Amino acid sequence: MTDLSRRKLIIGGLAATAGVAGLGVATRIAQKYGLVPPDHGGLYGVGETLTYASQRLLIRHSLAREFSRSQISKRPFPNEMPPLTDAFKRLQAAGFTDWRVTVDGMVDHRSSFSLAQLKSYPYRSQITQLACEEGWSYIAEWIGVPLSHVLDVVGVQPQARYVVYFSIDPDWWESIDMADAMHPQTFLAYGMNGSDLPVGNGGPLRLRLPRQLGYKSVKFITHLTVTDNLKKFGAGLGSAAPEGGYAWYAGI
């Protein structure tokens, strides 16, 4: 009996040690290859890291599903909006001609773009689904300039790892890794279903990220920052979502 329990104890101890050591090595490797999300601390860090890392390794640069024109939702659902500020209303009254997006951080040329400038770049369109974490969804044609094109114009420095993007609503800002930022379907979208992007759907400018849930597709974009460290922003969890209790990575 004592022999058996001693053997069990030794085997158990060895397994536990190997497990902890293995976990340590795995964490190192994951950090090196950018597989650890900024909200990895806390109770749910293990699950979040597993989800983010496995999806990054498994999914890589695959394209979000695109749909046929006939599958476009008859009425693209405008979700509840943050209260629009006076500044927004003034810009809206002027037809958004003064709307500007500044791009700064780890870029060669800090720049500021008007909507007209963005529209002068080669545009792309995608018929993709917008799905909310609540469970509802709709399909629309999104028209805009790929974010990668804008990033190429300003020149991203090699040490850059994330793009942080801000809404005119100060409580809504998000960030994505460079894999998502350079993804061909990540748009600065200014049009929907053949016309200007309605304010209810994020007009005049929305960052469209079809491989993640709707809350990562921030509405009313005014500012982009390229960075190598998310700790400097807000509470250091990567974006506003984890500060409100939601996951930073929303691919699932």
Place this chain on the structure above:
Amino acid sequence: MARMESAHVPLPACVPTSASAVATTTATPRHSTLVRVTHWITTLCFFALLISGFEIVISHPRFYWGETGNVLTQPLFQLPIPSSRNLVQTGYGYVLPDQNGWSRYLHFQAAWVAVFTGLLYVIAMAFSGHLRKDLLPHKADLSWRSCSTTIANHLRFARPSEEEAWSYNLLQRLSYLFVIFVLFPLVIWSGLAMSLAFVSAFPLTVTLLGGEQSARTIHFFVSLFLLLFVLVHVVMIFLAGFRNRMRAMITGRAITTQTITGESAAYKEERI
């Protein structure tokens, strides 16, 4: 009622009533360590997934079929419950607090643990003989006569016989196999089919289910089936003798009473 006493009487509860019967109790191995550990981890995960899943559902208690669905489209059905968002017209005059943040974190973490545990269980069961010995139906049990007896006993809430208490009967085997090889894979599949990133790499995951909203609806119903299984499972444990069944799943050993004589008489008497 004899059945009420069963919670206190070790299984099989053939308490001899005639003086001629002699009973001996022994603790005999019932469940392996691996079965017990994976059983309780899965139990924990199930309740974490159930609670967090319910919290996620109440943020939009409407279900659809096809690729898309929202409050502007016709639902397949709507659950008659209040919602945690003001988007959905529920008929209730209040909105529940939003719990989606931690619910989603917990849901995926518990899903990871459940998947790893399930894999460990399935791989181990294939090698240990657990699958063949305890879960795959015996040829003899599949005969019509045997099937109907098992089903009839089940419907009459008959206590398991001595040999049945040692192993799983046909209905148990089939329901465990169904949960392990049909419901669990289906709930994981339909869950993954809702992941925008996952289906970008593996689009068939969602198209085979008829679309993202169909996957969500399927996920909901499979979860209900799993809940139904757990409820029946727990009821059966109470009927079969709660203490001894729990003892077996915690310590690995069940107390068995062997009666030398008068068994059938006692058994009959108890059922009356």
